Amino acid sequence: MIAADRPLARLPGWVLGTAGVAVVLVVFELAARLKLLPARWFPPPSEILRALADEAVTAEFWKTVWATLRGWAMGLGIAALVAIPVGMLIGAIPFLYRQVRVVIEFLRPIPSVALIPVAVLLFGTGFGGKVFLASFAATWPLLFQSMYGVQDVDPVARDTARAYRLGRVRQALFVTLPSAAPYIATGLRVSSAVALILVVTGELVIGSAGVGNAIAVARSGGDVAVAYGYIAVAGLLGLALNTLFKIVERPVLHWHPGQRR
C-alpha cells in the first residue's frame, strides 16, 4: 500500500496529470479524424485549438473576455459589499437574526436564473442585466458564510476577550473578524464561481456581450470549432479564478489552523 514501492509513484506529481490530458486529447483527435464521431459536431481538438488561436489574435476576442471578467468582478464586488457587512451584522446580533431568518430562508431557494426576466425588465439586455444576476446569486454563499463565521467564534476566545475587558470595537477587530475570516474566504471562492456561472448565463440567455454570447453566436453561425473554443475559454476562466482565490487565501490566512493541513 505504500506508494513509494511502485514505479509510477517515483514520477513527479505533474507527469500523470499531463499524461491524462494528453490521452484525452489524442483519443478525441483520433476519433474525430477517423470519423468515429460525427464530424459535423466533433471537430478534432487540433482544429478547435487553431480556431481559438485565430480568435485570440483579434481585439474582438479580448474585448469579449474582458466583458465577461468585468461582469464577474462587478457582480462579485457588489455581492461582497452587501453580503459581508450584512451577514456579519446578522450573525453578531441574535435579535436581528431571529427577525430576518424566515425571509432569508424564503428567498434563498429561488433559483437565481428565475430572475433573468426581472433582470431584463429592470436593466435591459446589456451589461447591467448580467451584473444584477451575478450579484444576486453571489450574495447568498457570502451572506451565509459571514453569518456562520461570526456565530462560530470560539467561546473560550470570546470569554478571554471579555475577561480582559476588550471593548466592543476591539473585540470585533481582534476576535470576531479573525475567526470569521476563513469562512468569508470560502464564501468568496464559492461566490466567485457562482458569479462567473451567472455572468455566462446572462450572456447566453439575454445576449449581453461576453464569452457566453460568443458561444451562442458561433453555434448559431455553424462555427462549431469556434463555439468549442469559447467553451474552453469559459472553463479556463473558471479554473484561473478558482486557482487565484486559492493562492491568495493561503498567505492571507496562513495563521489559521485550517490552512496548515
Place this chain on the structure above:
Amino acid sequence: MKWRGVLADVARFGVFLLLWQLAAMALDSAFLPPLGEVFRAFADSFIFERIWSDVVPSIGRMAAGYALAAAVGVGAGLMIGSNWVVRRTTGPVTEFLRAIPPPALLPFAMLVFGFGLSMKVFVIAIGCVWPILLNTVDGVRGADPMFNEVARVYRLDSRSRLRRVVIPAAAPQIAVGLRASLSIALILMVISEMVASTNGLGYFVLQAQRTFRLDDMWAGILMLGIVGFALNAVFVAGERRVLAWHRGMRAASDASAEPMEAVSA
C-alpha cells in the same frame, strides 16, 4: 415554547409580505404588481392548470438528469477514488471540466442533441456530475485508512469491501456533492427551458415577461422558489434518514469546526 416561535416566524413573514405590498403601492410600477395580483395569477396558473403542462415536465427533466449524474458521478467517483494512479491521471481533466460554467455547455448540447428532452437531460446531468464525482473521490480518499486495513485483515472480498467499507465511509461526503448538485440541477433546468423549450417553468417565466404578463412572471418565480424549497426539504429529510448513523457518531465525537461550504447558485 415551540409554538410561539413558529407564530413569531409567521408574523415576521407577514411583515415581509406587507412591506412588499407597501413597496408595490408606493412605486406603483408595472414591474412590481401588488401581491393580490401575483397570488391570483399563481392560483390561476398553478392550481391546477399548469401543474401537468409545465411543473411536472420540468421536475421530470430535472429528476432524469440528476439521477443520471448521481449514478455516473458516484460510480466513477468510487472507481477513481480507490485507485491513486487513476486519480492522479484524471485530476487535471476533471478539474478543468468542472471549472466550465455548466450553462456554457448548453450550446454544445443543442448542437449534438437538438432541442428535445435528451438535450435538457444531458445538460442537467453534465452540470451536476462534477460536484458529485469530485466529492465522491474525496470521500473515498479521506476515509480512515484503518477501515481498509481492517477490511483486509478480515479478508473481505472487493465487493463486500466496497459495500460495507468504502461506500459507508464516503457517504457523508457523497451527500455533500449530491446536495450541491441539487441547486445546479434546478438552475440548468430553468436555463435549458428558457433557451429551447415550449413548456416548463423556465419557459413559462420568460414567456410571461416577454408578453408583459408580469403578475404571471412573479407567480412563476414564486413557483420556482417553492420547487427549490421543496426539493431541498426532501433532500434534507432523506439525508437525515440515510445518514442517521453518521450524525450520531459525529455528535458523540468532538464536532470539529471546519468552515462549511454553502453552495447555492
